[in-house]
Amino acid sequence: MIQTFKKYFDPLAAVGLGAEGRNCLAYTAEEDAAHHLFGQFGAELGLACEVDGWGNSYLTWVPPGLSAELPAIAIGSHLDSVTNGGRFDGVLGVAAGLALIDQLQQRNSASERATGDGVALHAPLRVIAWRAEESSRFRVSCIGSKGAAGRWKQAEIERYSAVGSDSSSLYEAILPRQGQAPSPIDTDAVHTLLELHIEQGPILAHKRDHSLAGAVPVGIVSQGVAGSRRELWSLPSLPLKSVVELMLKVYRLAAEMDTTQRPFRATFTPPHRAPNVGRDQTLLTGADLQQQRRLLQQGGACGSAGETLFQGPQTFHTGGQPMSMRHGLDQIYMAALAIEQLPDDQGLSWPDFKCEDGLQLQLDLRGGDQEILQQGSAEIDRLIERSGFPCERREVSRTKPAPMTPRLAETLRLNAQQLQIPTVEMACGASHDVQIADLPQRGLLLIASEAGGVSHHRSELSRDADIERALELLEQALLNREYPLVSEV
Numbered sequence: 001m002i003q004t005f006k007k008y009f010d011p012l013a014a015v016g017l018g019a020e021g022r023n024c025l026a027y028t029a030e031e032d033a034a035h036h037l038f039g040q041f042g043a044e045l046g047l048a049c050e051v052d053g054w055g056n057s058y059l060t061w062v063p064p065g066l067s068a069e070l071p072a073i074a075i076g077s078h079l080d081s082v083t084n085g086g087r088f089d090g091v092l093g094v095a096a097g098l099a100l101i102d103q104l105q106q107r108n109s110a111s112e113r114a115t116g117d118g119v120a121l122h123a124p125l126r127v128i129a130w131r132a133e134e135s136s137r138f139r140v141s142c143i144g145s146k147g148a149a150g151r152w153k154q155a156e157i158e159r160y161s162a163v164g165s166d167s168s169s170l171y172e173a174i175l176p177r178q179g180q181a182p183s184p185i186d187t188d189a190v191h192t193l194l195e196l197h198i199e200q201g202p203i204l205a206h207k208r209d210h211s212l213a214g215a216v217p218v219g220i221v222s223q224g225v226a227g228s229r230r231e232l233w234s235l236p237s238l239p240l241k242s243v244v245e246l247m248l249k250v251y252r253l254a255a256e257m258d259t260t261q262r263p264f265r266a267t268f269t270p271p272h273r274a275p276n277v278g279r280d281q282t283l284l285t286g287a288d289l290q291q292q293r294r295l296l297q298q299g300g301a302c303g304s305a306g307e308t309l310f311q312g313p314q315t316f317h318t319g320g321q322p323m324s325m326r327h328g329l330d331q332i333y334m335a336a337l338a339i340e341q342l343p344d345d346q347g348l349s350w351p352d353f354k355c356e357d358g359l360q361l362q363l364d365l366r367g368g369d370q371e372i373l374q375q376g377s378a379e380i381d382r383l384i385e386r387s388g389f390p391c392e393r394r395e396v397s398r399t400k401p402a403p404m405t406p407r408l409a410e411t412l413r414l415n416a417q418q419l420q421i422p423t424v425e426m427a428c429g430a431s432h433d434v435q436i437a438d439l440p441q442r443g444l445l446l447i448a449s450e451a452g453g454v455s456h457h458r459s460e461l462s463r464d465a466d467i468e469r470a471l472e473l474l475e476q477a478l479l480n481r482e483y484p485l486v487s488e489v
């Protein structure tokens with residue numbers, strides 16, 4: 001199965017791939033090329049590719065003997081990437097869908113030859129490649145899936161068109177595509193929506209490393225996908241130290257509120273930029289940044305209490321939690337950590353670092369349930385008000401937490417048990433297309449991300465063995481009569 005998967009994954013992941021990572025941003029020529037390739041793969045599978053008014057592409061396979069009128073089971077993810085992103089985020093889930101159709105078609109032919117009957121799928125199988133899931137270009141995520149779900153309002157598109165840092169607006173990107181075929185997730189046509197995604201965090205890889213059998217679990221996101229609130233901060237020219245101190249206060253407050261039952265998280269990310277804009281130009285003046293980087297690299301392991309501050313080019317650790325490097329913001333994170341951890345006599349004079357031209361930051365709040373999200377947002381609002389910090393704040397997006405359908409989670413778990421695939425029940429802090437659609441059933445499966453759970457980076461990686469198991473689980477769930485994905489068969 002992994003070979004079938006690679007037949008689709010390798011070429012799709014190669015679109016936009018360069019030395020710095022994968023650059024296949026929302027509604028660019030690269031994303032168009034990836035969708036074109038998806039359509040070609042559809043043709044090879046004997047399926048016509050449909051494209052909706054948001055540019056989402058989809059293929060539907062109706063196995064012989066099954067009515068095309070039955071609501072489909074859809075498997076989907078996205079083909080776009082962040083700036084300098086990894087190969088697996090999104091492409092994994094789309095290639096998985098293509099591989100499943102390919103595999104099931106082969107099984108169907110073999111079975112027909114042997115017994116005269118094809119494979120007994122419960123429903124037509126649809127593979128969806130969503131558009132513009134990442135927010136790198138337009139500051140808003142899940143544009144395509146949100147469009148397909150009918151969740152866009154005119155005023156919102158105007159708002160995002162205004163905040164986009166790219167020279168073109170969201171309007172210009174989507175308008176030429178409007179007026180095409182119907183939505184791939186029309187609720188009459190799709191019953192179940194599933195997404196397979198690389199985990200954007202270290203939990204699954206960590207569990208494997210600490211399990212006696214070295215078992216690789218598949219994550220079933222039974223605890224739902226977090227909701228978010230994002231806002232953009234415009235800061236005047238300020239010493240870096242004062243910016244970092246406020247960021248630390250926000251992080252600490254979020255950490256205090258975060259519990260296993262009610263996850264809550266705050267993250268600062270750099271303002272999104274057009275592709276090919278150097279990171280150094282955006283966050284700090286180049287000379288300051290170079291100096292800061294040298295100092296921190298010379299400092300090497302300057303963490304305290306056994307923590308390593310800087311661990312090579314991809315990850316560094318805060319309080320035992322690995323974090324991925326995020327473009328220019330890693331410098332600020334490191335500065336924040338250094339302020340926290342370095343004794344004063346280390347010779348770093350922080351007030352010298354000044355963000356001369358002002359600074360833009362995006363604050364991303366995530367909560368596992370609506371109540372903690374609202375409560376956490378209000379606490380942070382109060383903190384910022386009390387600090388009197390001179391930042392101009394503008395909300396750019398809001399999504400509600402999305403529970404996964406309990407029946408679907410249970411079905412996946414039972415199928416995994418039959419295959420002796422270990423599973424982990426988990427929550428998901430990152431946004432995904434699957435959370436947008438309101439369908440009878442929706443579910444998210446995650447597989448381990450190596451290199452400390454690094455995400456949105458060229459070193460992002462999932463192992464073949466993990467991909468293989470997730471594909472086996474999906475195939476089994478599609479074919480199983482005992483624990484079927486769709487209940488009314």
Ligand SMILES: [Zn+2]
Pocket residue numbers: 078089090133197
């Ligand atoms: Zn993704």
